[in-house]
Amino acid sequence: MTAIKTGWRRGLIELRQSFTNPGELFSHFLWPVLMLVALFFLRDRSFGSTGFALGALALPSILGMNAAMGMVSMSQQLTADREDGTLLRAKAIPNGMVGYLVSKVVSVAGGLLADLAILLIPGLLIIGGLAVDRPGAWLTLLWVLLLGLLATLPIGAILGSVFTSARSQGLMQLPVLGLIAISGIFYPVTALPTWLEWIAQLTPIYWLGLGMRSALLPGEAVAVEIGESWRHLETIGVLGVWAVLGLLLEPVVLRRMARRESGSTVAGRREKALQRLG
Amino acid sequence: MLEVDGLRMRYGATDVLHDVTLRAHRGEVLALLGPNGAGKTTTIEILEGFRLRSAGRVRVLGVDPADGDERWRARLGVVLQSWRDHGKWRVGELLAHLGEYYVPYSTAERQRPWDADELIAAVGLTEHAGQKIKTLSGGQRRRLDVAIGIVGRPEVLFLDEPTVGFDPAARYEFHALVQRLAADEGTTVLLTTHDLAEAGKLADRIMVLTAGRIVAAGTEAELTRQIAGQDEVRWTIDGRQFTESTGESTAFVRGLFNQYGESVAGLEVRRATLEDTYLTLVRESEVAR
Numbered sequence: 001m002t003a004i005k006t007g008w009r010r011g012l013i014e015l016r017q018s019f020t021n022p023g024e025l026f027s028h029f030l031w032p033v034l035m036l037v038a039l040f041f042l043r044d045r046s047f048g049s050t051g052f053a054l055g056a057l058a059l060p061s062i063l064g065m066n067a068a069m070g071m072v073s074m075s076q077q078l079t080a081d082r083e084d085g086t087l088l089r090a091k092a093i094p095n096g097m098v099g100y101l102v103s104k105v106v107s108v109a110g111g112l113l114a115d116l117a118i119l120l121i122p123g124l125l126i127i128g129g130l131a132v133d134r135p136g137a138w139l140t141l142l143w144v145l146l147l148g149l150l151a152t153l154p155i156g157a158i159l160g161s162v163f164t165s166a167r168s169q170g171l172m173q174l175p176v177l178g179l180i181a182i183s184g185i186f187y188p189v190t191a192l193p194t195w196l197e198w199i200a201q202l203t204p205i206y207w208l209g210l211g212m213r214s215a216l217l218p219g220e221a222v223a224v225e226i227g228e229s230w231r232h233l234e235t236i237g238v239l240g241v242w243a244v245l246g247l248l249l250e251p252v253v254l255r256r257m258a259r260r261e262s263g264s265t266v267a268g269r270r271e272k273a274l275q276r277l278g
Numbered sequence: 279m280l281e282v283d284g285l286r287m288r289y290g291a292t293d294v295l296h297d298v299t300l301r302a303h304r305g306e307v308l309a310l311l312g313p314n315g316a317g318k319t320t321t322i323e324i325l326e327g328f329r330l331r332s333a334g335r336v337r338v339l340g341v342d343p344a345d346g347d348e349r350w351r352a353r354l355g356v357v358l359q360s361w362r363d364h365g366k367w368r369v370g371e372l373l374a375h376l377g378e379y380y381v382p383y384s385t386a387e388r389q390r391p392w393d394a395d396e397l398i399a400a401v402g403l404t405e406h407a408g409q410k411i412k413t414l415s416g417g418q419r420r421r422l423d424v425a426i427g428i429v430g431r432p433e434v435l436f437l438d439e440p441t442v443g444f445d446p447a448a449r450y451e452f453h454a455l456v457q458r459l460a461a462d463e464g465t466t467v468l469l470t471t472h473d474l475a476e477a478g479k480l481a482d483r484i485m486v487l488t489a490g491r492i493v494a495a496g497t498e499a500e501l502t503r504q505i506a507g508q509d510e511v512r513w514t515i516d517g518r519q520f521t522e523s524t525g526e527s528t529a530f531v532r533g534l535f536n537q538y539g540e541s542v543a544g545l546e547v548r549r550a551t552l553e554d555t556y557l558t559l560v561r562e563s564e565v566a567r
Contacts, residue, residue, distance in 0.1 A: 006378040013375065017366045086363040089426070091328070093379045094352035262328035263358035263438060264319060270360065 003095035004102050011106025018111055028111070032119040035062050040126055047188060052221055056129035060216040061185040063116055064209030067148045070112045071156035071204075072176060077104060078160025079169050082257075085266045091258055101254070104157070109149055116145075131218040144211030144235065151204045151239040154246025161257035165269065179203050184210070188224045197226065204242050207235045279304050279434055279466040280325065285334035287320050287490075294320055295490045298334070302483075304433075305464040307456065309471055309481035313560050317490040318470035319359065322436050325468065326356050339434060352383035352390070355432030355465075357423050359439050365412030369403055369422060370394055372411065373429055380430035391429050401425045402451055416443040424452070428459065435459065437469035441476060453480055474556050486559055493559050502552050512546040 018024045039062075042055040081087045081100075090096035124130060131137060163169050182196045183189065183205040189197055200206045213221065214230035222228055280302040287295035295317045302308045310318045323329040324336060327343035336343055341350045364372050377391030384390040398407050401421040406414060414422065424440060437456070441449050457480070459465040471477050477484045478498045486494040486501070494501055509527035513520050515538055524530045527547050534542055 002382050003379060006375070009378075010375055013367075013371065021366065081363070084363045084365070085358070085361045088328075088358070089361070089363050089376075092326070092351070092354075092356040092358075093376060094348040094383060094430070095379055099379060262323050263360075264323065264329075266358070267360050270362070 003098040007099035007102025008106055010099060010103035014103060014107040015110045028115055029118060032115060035119060036122055036126060039123060043127055047224060052224060053129045055127045058186060059123045059127050060212035061209040063120060064212040065180055065185045065205060066115055067112060067145055068152055068205040068208050070108050070149060071152035074104060074108045074153050074156030075160035076169055078157055079163050079166055083166060083269055088261045088266055091261060097258060105153060108153060130216050132216055137215050140215035144215060147239045148204060148208040151242035154250040157250050158253045161253045179205055190224060190226055204239055207238050211235050279339060280468060281337040283335040285336060286332045288332040293490060298492055300485055302466050302468060304466055305460050307460050307467040307481045309469055309477035309484045310487055311471060311474060311477040311484050312487035313472055316487045318487055319438055322438050322470055326436050352380055352430055353433045355427040355430060355435040357427035357437045357440055361423050367411050368408055369411060370398060370407040373397060373425060376426055377429045388431050390431050392431055397425050397429060400455060417445060417448045431463060432465060435465050435467045439470055456480055474553055478552060488560050498552055502555055509550055510548040513542050514544040515541050
């Protein structure tokens with residue numbers, strides 16, 4: 001119990017750190033600002049002959065994508081913490097691993113929420129045509145987001161345990177970018193070939209985007225979706241399966257990874273990293 | 279506190295530890311002395327529960343480290359060889375945070391954790407308490423590592439090469455801190471070092487580990503006697519220089535006078551030091567390998 005509380009406080013400290021140092025502050029704002037610029041230029045375009053504003057379609061999708069990116073930052077942070085010995089430190093302290101994991105969830109999820117707000121609030125001012133004046137919109141946003149985090153953060157932790165260095169983390173970025181490209185974030189997925197449509201629908205990214213659109217877009221916009229439906233049940237189903245898989249696998253993978261951590265493994269990785277620099 | 283019998287560690291076909299046996303009681307400071315690659319870190323990692331042994335019996339605070347739980351972990355302090363974590367944290371903030379994990383393990387005789395400010399003062403970092411950890415110098419960082427290692431007021435403390443990169447003043451203060459921990463807190467300390475002077479100064483007992491074997495053990499004085507290094511005797515007769523190495527220098531010199539009487543001049547007897555002893559031991563084991 002103490003460890004959970006301590007982990008929670010640790011998460012808040014990390015969150016504060018990430019919003020008080022210039023480097024990280026820059027990265028918190030860089031993407032949202034770029035996205036907002038893109039949205040600004042898209043604001044008068046519409047999607048095909050449907051008459052829906054492309055910008056209005058894109059904003060919720062981008063929110064969904066950003067939420068899914070929590071997976072990537074979770075994984076990167078875990079790898080980085082393994083490399084510099086933070087994880088080993090947690091292991092050397094009673095209940096330190098529990099506290100560590102709680103803190104990661106708090107800091108990654110908290111950072112994500114802040115990033116979403118940075119994008120959403122100005123976005124609402126730039127883009128017209130969003131249906132946000134009903135409470136249902138915010139309720140849907142909330143459950144999609146929560147379920148999305150449950151689906152993506154454990155997977156991120158697993159990936160972070162599998163990749164041993166920041167370098168191999170870089171390799172993971174490519175397939176993720178590919179998945180984003182086909183996930184209906186920037187252009188409705190119905191414009192893609194059917195087989196790509198199917199791949200997209202296996203990922204949490206697509207469903208997070210769809211869920212966000214269902215929350216923020218007016219009802220008529222459903223016309224551009226697959227089957228002309230928001231498919232809430234399917235969203236819960238797919239994200240739920242990812243969440244269950246992740247939560248079942250995570251303790252096993254993490255325990256395995258943590259067991260192997262020792263002073264010499266951290267020192268070994270450090271030497272390798274130094275060799276690459278030298 | 280520490281009981282190790284017949285500890286072995288094997289990676290693939292090579293044994294890195296053969297039959298290591300050691301004991302330490304409450305408040306004792308034990309130094310594991312040896313050259314790099316002798317197996318010091320492997321030994322200490324097995325005792326910390328970070329590495330699984332191949333064979334042998336190990337008990338730390340009466341518990342096998344392979345199945346030590348969190349309650350057991352709360353009674354240990356661990357300072358590893360190199361740490362560069364938590365760079366964004368401030369010194370005081372991190373110590374206060376890590377201390378929180380020990381609160382449930384506080385007992386009447388051992389109040390856990392150590393108060394962060396007191397602890398920072400004890401390791402001489404008061405001026406740097408508000409500083410970000412990545413801006414600390416190597417020696418300051420190391421002192422912080424030690425502070426983190428003892429924040430839970432451990433009953434057993436493992437220190438892996440704790441003073442690498444210390445200047446003489448920092449080293450002196452560190453030695454005083456370890457001695458205080460052992461004497462006032464009854465903390466049992468196992469430290470590794472390749473610095474003989476440090477082992478001699480800090481430790482109640484020294485175990486010399488070379489190539490995965492304990493080749494000698496005892497107090498500084500015992501070690502010197504046990505594997506008596508050879509004394510060196512130098513003298514001249516009629517202007518000619520002679521040198522002889524012998525374990526029995528007194529008897530040798532008497533013999534010398536009996537034989538040559540007053541023609542012996544410039545007599546010098548240099549006694550073996552622990553340093554000679556240690557170097558001899560390391561050299562012998564390297565030849566054996």
